[in-house]
Amino acid sequence: MTKRAYNFNAGPAALPLEVLQQAQEEFVDYRGIGMSIMEISHRSKEYEQVNDEAQSLVKELLGVPDGYQVLFLQGGASTQFAMIPMNFLKPGQAGGYVLTGSWADKAYKEAKGIGETYVAATGEASGFRRMPALGEIDVQPEAAYIHLTSNETIAGSQFADFPDTGNVPLIGDFSSDILCRPTDVSKFSLIYAGAQKNLGPSGVTVVIVRDELVERANKNLPTMLRFDTHAQSKSLYNTPPVYSVYIANLVLKWIKATGGLEAMERINRDKTKLIYDAIDGSGGFYRGLVEPDSRSLMNITFALGSEELEAQFIKESAQQGFVGLKGHRDVGHMRASTYNAVPYESCKALADFMNDFRRRNG
Known part of the structure; x- marks a missing residue:
């Protein structure tokens, strides 16, 4: 192999060399079954093991408390921009959005077309050169949820800590910094992250969601846009992005082995x-x-x-x-x-x- 590039791409992004090498070794024949992981049924015991193991590793690495599920969905964070208000914005309630840059703004604009919203805080006055202080976030007691973007990929800004929103669910887009540091998941009712920046290839989106939030979700939605659909089926309701989950599993093992x-x-x-x-x-x-x-x-x-x-x-x-x-x-x-x-x-x-x-x- 020639010298590898110094890869600073924003996503899809660098993957660990060890992961790529293991995937290369297993590409044609996955663990002696005579097929690639991409060729097997998602109902097979081999894939279910990969799926279950990856979900368990997410919980282990992040210290996810009891009462949460890990889901592997499709459509990227951009689909979550819509799924979240569709499932959790109820009549008479508003979703509070912390505006910190381009991605937070996209999530806010998507929600505005679905239900009632309000700006809980904004970094616009600084030209989005800083994240709002936690005390600047307006947590309205009757809000459906507060949504924030933990790291703005385009601006290059990141929350150092996260607010305590009390009884109001806190939802976080962690697409570009999930697993980069310890995170107190218990502060959040839902965390989501497209995998293609810090967890694996594009094609899979990780969602960590509190069970009680799933139970409160809107049931009058198309099946694929309901969180309870995916929670009840352990992310196997339809054919999942098998290879993306497989690579994410290897990356999770690499993170664990790194310490x-x-x-x-x-x-x-x-x-x-x-x-x-x-x-x-x-x-x-x-x-x-x-x-x-x-x-x-x-x-x-x-x-x-x-x-x-x-x-x-x-x-x-x-x-x-x-x-x-x-x-x-x-x-x-x-x-x-x-x-x-x-x-x-x-x-x-x-x-x-x-x-x-x-x-x-x-």
Whole structure:
């Protein structure tokens, strides 16, 4: 194999090399059954074992309390933007949305077309350079739920902690930072995350949902859009994204073998510090786009002094094997996505390149 790229793509994103190698070994013949995992029935004992094991690993790694289920759904986080208000917005109640950037805004706009909503907090005044303080979140006692986005992939911001919303269910979109650090799941009634950033390939969405919330969900919906459909069938109501769940299972095992979420957080902080130090120590050559107390462990955003300089940075970095450093088309500039599977060595190489580029162009 030739040298692997320094992959900083925002999603689909880097996967652990060990996972890819094991999947390669098992691709044609899964554990001696004479078939690929992609060829077997989702009702088979082999796949049910993968499904059950992956659900158990999510619970184990996150310390999910009793009274929750782990579901593997399809349609990405974008489908959850609609499923959540369809299931949980009741007449006379409003869903509160914390607006922190592009993805939170998409979830809010989807819900507005389904039921009553209100803005529980917003970071708009800062240009979404910081997350709202927990005390700024308006938790109305009669709200159907409060929805927040734990990490804004495009802006590069992340909540350091989460609010206590009392009896009002808290729902979190964790698509770009699930499993990057320990999380108190008990604060949430529902957590969802598209797998393609930190957990596996695209095609599967993980949902961690409290049983009592499922029981309260709207039953007058199309079957596939009801949470109770998937909870009652252990995510096997229809044909699941078998290969995506299989890879997610391998990634979960890799995280456990690495030392769990405490170890993942330590590694993530060490490797992102390399890049943030390159930004902060550049004397203004690089400019961070998020306030320090809201900086993400998963998506590092920064700008250079001109569009021409940024174009040169992208060109030269690509020549050195760096992939995915161009910022999202909506905001431009630079973005390095440093998900769990991005090695420390890749972040060190990027920091070294940034320092060298500054010395040559500053």
